Amino acid sequence: MKDIILDRLSRMDDLEQRKLLKNIMTGVFLNLVDYQEEVNRKLEERVFKEVEASEEGQDIYVTICPREEIDPIHEFLYPMVEGDHEKPVFDMKHVLAQKSSEGEALLMTAFFQCEYRKIQELLRGSRVFRGELVTSRGKHAIQVRLQQNLTYMGELEKLYHVFQKNNIPWKTMNHPYANKFFDLVWTGDSGTIGADEDLLEIRVHLEEFDAFKKLDMVPLWNIERLALKNVGFPIPATDRVNFEHVLSLRKTGAEHGYLVDGDAELIRYIKRMPEELTVVSPQEKSGIWQVFKITRPIATKIGRLPYGLVSNKRKDSFTGGFARKQALTVRATGEINRIVNSFEACELLDLEQVDILDKADGKQATYEMNSFISDHVRVESDKKIMRLRFRNRGSDSFIIDDLMSFLVSEVQIYFPEYKCEGEWA
Template identity: 45%
Template sequence: MLKELMFERLRKIEDLEQRQLLKDIVSGVFVNLIDYQEDMNRKLEERIFNEMDDIENKYDIYATLLPREDVDPIHDCLFPICPTDVEEKKIYTDKLLGSIKKHEPAMLMTIFLACNSDVIQHLLAQPRIFRGSLKTSEGQVEIQVGLIKNNLYVKEIEKLYSIFQINGLPWKTINHPFVHKFLDVIVVDCPPLHEDVEIEEVTIDLEEYEQYKRLNMVPLWNIQPHVVKNSGFPFPAIDRVNFEHVLSLRKTGNQHGYVIDTEEENVRYVKRSDHELTIVSPLEQSGEWRLLKIAKVEQEHIGKLNFALVSNSRNDYFMHKLSYKNNQNVSTKGEIIRLINSFEAADMLELVKIDVFEEHEPIGSRNLIQPFLMDRQEGNNYKKTMLLQFISKQDRDFIANDVLSFLIAEIQRHFMEYKCVGKWL
């Protein structure tokens, strides 16, 4: 900027000899000085930025969905939430009949509905009975089935929340829109069957919802369990009560994030370095530790995906790093806008209006994507309701409502005194 200004002034000198003389002086002395100063300013800016140790991005959770046959068992960074999802499911007649006899939900299968959350909520709010059939070793059997919400994957996210607390890591809402679209198919009515009859195939007709039905779908995330042994023997911690267990991360890769998956009483705190994880624990014996590796996701290693890859990662801005480091919130509209825009997931929408009401009842969409946190929050006596209204920057797909719910859940975590709700304009 300064160089351009200097040369602009030179061009305004009418005396060509003086212009040439000044140009030689400026080019020989001042230009090099300006370049040096700009280079020093840039290095200072990088140093300040890098001093904000951004460990948060090592614990970003990425998520997507694949058909069972497309899941890569040796993928670098995407793994099934439940490893058993990649196995062929078999229905055992005796177990099915036992559940029916005890008047318990007899689950046949799990399906995925590729539709927005409003459709699923409407379907679950008004229970429907659908026709189905079992192809058995004794012939075709007509049955009636119903649908209930599948909570298996939400429970896995709840477990991860507890693990983050044990490891002393701040929690961010998991942006996994697909896990909220799985439904369990349960038997409502079934004719008598012999226990030795084999069920070979199950078919169901969801009528107007049939177009959304997907079978054998597997939700993925970038979390993989590992078992790691101590590097040597534990040695007494500085408090002379607990012991330090050192785990090497060289084999599994130190570029990833790691958390200890164990009981709370086994960990006092965890220390992290570039190549090691040190667990301060009352356990004095050497042994094996279960780690969860939160794999670093690199675009070139992802491969072909059938559905979008989403995450709870933030944009790499200095203010977001500073806010994360200090962990302080300012209750202003600007802070809400900054929080929302800090997430990469917010690139497809824009917050246009914030209203605060005295009403306690929800005024907009409030999909409880973290019921294990909402249970704690509902104990608060909310004084007001905060309604956040958004517009979409692109055509809304079937996960748009779930992304909106993810952002609302993050705002709710920071503004506990309000009941936060959101809706599209």
């Protein structure tokens, strides 16, 4: 613009008019041009400084550990539910009150180290097992039934909604342990147990399932819950309606992934800068924001994990990175193979065949890990079955069915017009 003005001035022969126009331009117009250029430069700087949420920063790692072996200063693993690291206190008065009012009472929660088909037997059955409460006054015979504990599957659903609030695409959580927790529920007659009796031991024999029962097990993942306060005061956003709340990441580590949790009505947009998060919100006052820190795993030289560490991490490849940036999914068997083999979880499995069936035949060996994602467009009964047949490479792991379920559930996201199921070859 300045060059254009200079060119026009140089073409004017009348020096008085040139001088007059020069004074007008210098006094008014050029200041406006400078202001506009400065605003454009700041806008461009803000746009290019925003960091794109990398998929590597959103990878979730999970495992399970006995409560007494939890490392409270572990580099990247934390209990899924806060307070799980503390041993639960058994309150006999509370249990008896619950039994009296509801007819049943929760005694404890157990983890079952077994394959998914055994879990299915537990879910289908309505069996009652015998046990006894050993108290300070003797032994009391009781009856116990098993009821699936949904606490940890509920945490996965909560995490899905946090991803939605942050406008980050959801990737199926590979958590093969979450569905293997069952509550031992005291049912039947309560007998003559007094509220003043001290509980010494709970004995329950689960018959053929007793060998799989593990007590005091706690799921761990690489998500740490933080409460971060604004840096300074909220800044009015450019729309003159919302405010920008800046959260510094220097102390917590800018190399990790971060998700902001809270009321959906208070989160308009979240942008990630190299060392800070900016939450655009109608909230005018400063406050404390609940943040999920997805800690990047590091190799630990001290200690070991009693159970395998699994994740939903994808393998690094040019083809995978290019395909994820495309909005269109290729409807081909080769694309299904690419999706399955893009995950580290497929190392123990081989996808051998993909079939399309008119209806289910009850032979599936998998379950839906994204059951909380609803499809309001298509009717489930109208969908054809996409049967993915896998071969086990020789693993005897008790989570092999769950790993196959994870891969099938991820394929389901790409092909919502089908109902995807997995089967062993």
